[in-house]
């Protein structure tokens with residue numbers, strides 16, 4: 001969390017609700033949970049919910065549980081359980097206790113019998129189609145099921161036989177007896193149990209009836225003593241049902257509070273989108289550095305701190321809106337600017353030869369690791385007569401404001417000398433293949449007595465000492481604000497950025513030779529990079545986390561002007 005968000009004075013509506021209930025004595029503490037369905041990998045939206053639930057518990061000295069909402073046996077897998085736990089830990093949180101909604105199946109079953117006995121639930125024989133017809137619409141009330149007035153005894157008998165496997169899948173359901181004319185569709189006798197023969201990842205074949213989400217969620221919260229059940233806006237209409245179940249069962253009654261889902265421009269977090277990206281090979285997997293999953297951001301090089309501080313900064317909202325992706329990108333820039341050591345790397349090299357440099361001489365020059373952090377110390381960089389600089393930092397002819405190197409011009413080489421370009425060597429096609437310069441011996445960085453002022457400073461590496469590496473230049477996967485909006489006949493994949501990955505060969509200074517997988521650095525003047533797990537003893541692989549500046553913002557601004 002950033003300082004500003006920790007010191008923030010005004011409280012958001014969730015915190016206000018919490019304060020209210022603590023003050024009134026309704027609850028004695030802040031007990032929250034994060035309740036993922038183990039049917040996929042966590043994405044950046046889930047990070048928002050994780051930070052909120054774990055964060056509130058932390059700031060109030062409460063607890064936060066991890067509960068897998070595993071009521072849907074056909075879609076859930078153990079693989080997801082593992083990955084979700086790993087991702088939460090990576091984000092920097094640890095649950096106070098771990099639960100599975102399926103652990104409550106027995107208790108839920110007993111509670112269902114209680115509601116039946118008290119006349120609050122009945123077994124309904126309508127099939128799915130009929131049930132839909134009876135439910136009515138948003139404008140028309142529903143009709144009572146012909147099975148609604150069965151006696152508690154008959155209902156209990158039928159329900160037990162449902163459990164014992166006497167009926168085919170889908171032929172009967174247990175429904176709560178509420179109000180078929182309610183303006184809230186969720187209260188029109190919602191289904192509590194359906195018959196479904198499916199093997200569950202934890203309870204195996206013990207059950208052939210499974211509880212619905214609504215019948216499970218609030219009761220699971222209640223069993224765990226949760227006080228604030230925080231969920232996203234689409235459950236606002238489910239709150240009356242959440243409350244109804246707790247009241248009818250007369251059990252501990254948590255408070256459900258809804259907030260708006262995190263939506264970020266240029267991203268598609270929905271499962272169906274992400275599955276298609278992976279399955280059809282638009283990305284290399286769930287941890288592709290361009291993916292919106294937590295593992296994607298992790299491999300891309302994002303830090304847990306940057307994601308946490310982003311979540312704190314965007315805050316919680318009551319209404320849906322879209323957050324600009326640059327805010328997430330700025331968050332990682334801001335963190336890495338503070339912690340990442342500076343290194344020099346040349347990604348599109350052209351040779352620069354210093355013609356007055358003594359043959360064979362190598363100097364070790366001192367360079368500061370991080371100008372903003374004195375503790376980061378210094379390192380030595382070898383300087384020689386044969387360097388690589390960035391092709392883009394040289395122009396044979398250049399406009400007046402081009403403060404890099406041009407023919408008959410001068411530039412400072414960072415942690416080196418001022419050089420003056422006097423000539424170039426070209427290939428047959430007229431491309432510059434070598435830049436010839438002289439250096440000014442009095443202009444050494446740190447002990448400059450030349451008295452000269454040059455406008456530009458560029459980075460470089462010594463050709464003989466640099467290491468060749470693979471650099472993966474990642475960019476945004478989608479080029480538009482909302483990739484789900486498409487023209488007729490198109491799908492979201494038509495918005496994919498064809499240049500979201502470019503692979504180049506780069507040259508890095510020797511201080512990076514021993515950089516290990518996961519190390520993050522700033523390539524001076526270029527951006528932030530991380531050593532990827534694909535690195536081998538022969539060749540390091542660097543991922544671009546984010547460029548130093550937001551180039552997209554500029555491109556978009558230009559586009560809007562014209």
Ligand code: ATP
Nearest residue numbers: 035036037045046048049231232261262269270271
């Ligand atoms: P998706 O379909 O995108 O995976 P989901 O809501 O089905 O999302 P769950 O596993 O049910 O995923 O979500 C676990 C928790 O994370 C829930 O409390 C849910 O409200 C929350 N959550 C999911 N997406 C977001 C989001 N974009 N912003 C904030 N919270 C979210």
Ligand code: MG
Nearest residue numbers: 036037038039
């Ligand atoms: Mg879900």
